[in-house]
Amino acid sequence: LIFKYLNKKYVNLLLSFYFGFVGCLALSQALVSTTRSIVGRQLWKKLPNFRLHLDQRGHGRIFKLSFTTVDVALVAVSALLVGVYLVTKNWIISNLLALALSLNAIALMSLDSFRTGAIMLAGLFVYDIFWVFATPVMVSVARSFDAPIKIVWPKNILEALWALQAREPLPKLQFTMLGLGDIVIPGIFVALALRYDQLVASEAKPSVSFTKKYTRFDKPYFKATLAAYVAGLATTMGVMHFFKAAQPALLYLSPACTGAVFITAALRGEFKEVWIWTDGEEEEKKQEKNKEDSKNGKASKPAPRRSNRRSTTKKE
Numbered sequence: 001l002i003f004k005y006l007n008k009k010y011v012n013l014l015l016s017f018y019f020g021f022v023g024c025l026a027l028s029q030a031l032v033s034t035t036r037s038i039v040g041r042q043l044w045k046k047l048p049n050f051r052l053h054l055d056q057r058g059h060g061r062i063f064k065l066s067f068t069t070v071d072v073a074l075v076a077v078s079a080l081l082v083g084v085y086l087v088t089k090n091w092i093i094s095n096l097l098a099l100a101l102s103l104n105a106i107a108l109m110s111l112d113s114f115r116t117g118a119i120m121l122a123g124l125f126v127y128d129i130f131w132v133f134a135t136p137v138m139v140s141v142a143r144s145f146d147a148p149i150k151i152v153w154p155k156n157i158l159e160a161l162w163a164l165q166a167r168e169p170l171p172k173l174q175f176t177m178l179g180l181g182d183i184v185i186p187g188i189f190v191a192l193a194l195r196y197d198q199l200v201a202s203e204a205k206p207s208v209s210f211t212k213k214y215t216r217f218d219k220p221y222f223k224a225t226l227a228a229y230v231a232g233l234a235t236t237m238g239v240m241h242f243f244k245a246a247q248p249a250l251l252y253l254s255p256a257c258t259g260a261v262f263i264t265a266a267l268r269g270e271f272k273e274v275w276i277w278t279d280g281e282e283e284e285k286k287q288e289k290n291k292e293d294s295k296n297g298k299a300s301k302p303a304p305r306r307s308n309r310r311s312t313t314k315k316e
Contacts, residue, residue, distance in 0.1 A: 012146040019147040020082045023097035028078040030100040032071055044068075089146065091175065097148035102180050106187040113278045114196075114261055117189045121254040124185060128248035138246075151178045155241075176240065178233075182249035186229050186257050193261055194222040195279060220268065224260040232256030 036044050047068040054063035085093040111117045131138040154160065154173040163170050201217035232252040240247045265274035 015145070015147045016086060019097070019101075019149065020086050023085075023101055023148050024075075024078045024082045026100040026104045027081065027097055028071075028075045030103055031074040031078060035070060035074065085148070091152050091154075091173075094148045095151050098151050098180055101148065102183045102187065105180070105184045106191055109184070109188050110195075110279075111188055111192045112280070114192065114258075114274055117192055118258045118262075121185070121189065121250070121258055124181075124250050125254040128250040128254075132246055132248040138248075149180050151180075151183070152176070176237070178249060182233075182253060185250070186232075186253045189257050189261075190222065190225045190229055192279070193225040194219060196274070196277065197222050199279075221261055221264055221274075224264040225257050228256040228260035229253060 047070055049066060049068050052063075052065040053061055055061050081093050081096065084090060085097065111120070128138075152175040155176050156171060156174050160170050160173060197219045198217060205217075232255075233249065235252045235256075236247050236249045239252075261274065262271065265271040
C-alpha cells in the first residue's frame with residue numbers, strides 16, 4: 001500500500017537510509033565476529049581495549065561500551081561500504097548487508113520446540129503460496145523495494161563475463177532474488193536443530209563443558225536440516241529457471257526442513273523425544289527449585305543447561 005499511494009522514489013530513499021544504518025551495525029558485528037574467530041581468542045584479548053561508561057547518581061551505571069582498535073576499524077569499513085552502497089546501489093554490497101542482517105536476525109531470534117517450528121513453517125508455507133501465486137503483491141513489492149532485504153544474483157552473469165573477456169559492451173544484468181524471510185525463517189529452524197544436537201551431546205557427556213564456542217560433537221539433526229535447506233533452495237532455483245516465473249521459496253523449504261528433522265528422528269528411533277522436547281523447560285524448573293531451596297535456607301548449586309529430552313541410555 002505504501003508503494004501504491006506514495007512516491008516510490010522517496011519511499012526507497014527513506015528505507016535505503018534506514019536499512020543502511022541497520023546494515024552498518026549488522027555488518028560491523030559480523031566482521032568483528034569473523035575477525036575474532038580468525039585471529040583466535042588469545043590474540044584478541046591482547047589487543048588494546050577501551051571502555052566507555054555512563055553513570056547516573058542514585059541509579060548506578062546506565063551505559064557501558066567496551067571496544068578495541070580493530071572494532072573501530074571494522075565499523076569504519078562497514079560505514080564506508082554502506083556509503084558506497086547508498087551512492088551506487090551495488091548489488092554485491094547489497095548482498096553483504098543482507099547476509100549480515102540475516103545472520104544477526106538468526107542469532108537474535110529462537111524457537112522453543114520443533115512443534116512450534118513445524119507450525120510456523122506450515123503457516124508460512126500457505127502464506128507464501130497465496131501471496132506469490134494468487135496475487136502479484138509479493139513479487140511487485142520485492143522488485144520495487146530497493147533496499148538490502150534480498151539476495152540478488154545476475155541470471156546472465158556468464159553472458160556478462162564472456163562480453164567482458166571479449167571486450168564487448170556489457171549486457172544489462174537480469175537479477176533473480178531471494179527474500180531475507182526465506183533465509184531467516186528456515187535459518188532459526190536449522191539453528192534449533194543445532195541447539196538440540198548440542199543439548200543431546202551435553203547429556204551424553206556431562207563432564208564436558210559445552211559453550212557456544214564448543215563445536216566438537218555429533219550434529220545429525222543439524223546436518224540433515226542444513227542439507228535439506230540447501231536441496232530445497234536448489235529446487236526453488238531450478239523450478240524458477242525452468243518455468244521462467246517467480247516461485248515461493250517456502251513452498252520447498254518448509255517441507256524440506258521439517259521433513260529432515262522428523263525423518264531423521266524416526267530413523268534414529270527418537271521421534272517421541274524430538275516431538276515433546278522443549279528448549280529450556282528443565283532449566284526453568286531447576287531455577288525455580290533453587291529459588292525455593294534458597295528461601296528455605298538450603299544451599300543449592302546453579303544447575304547446568306539441560307533439555308527435557310528423556311534419556312534413552314540404558315545402564316550396563
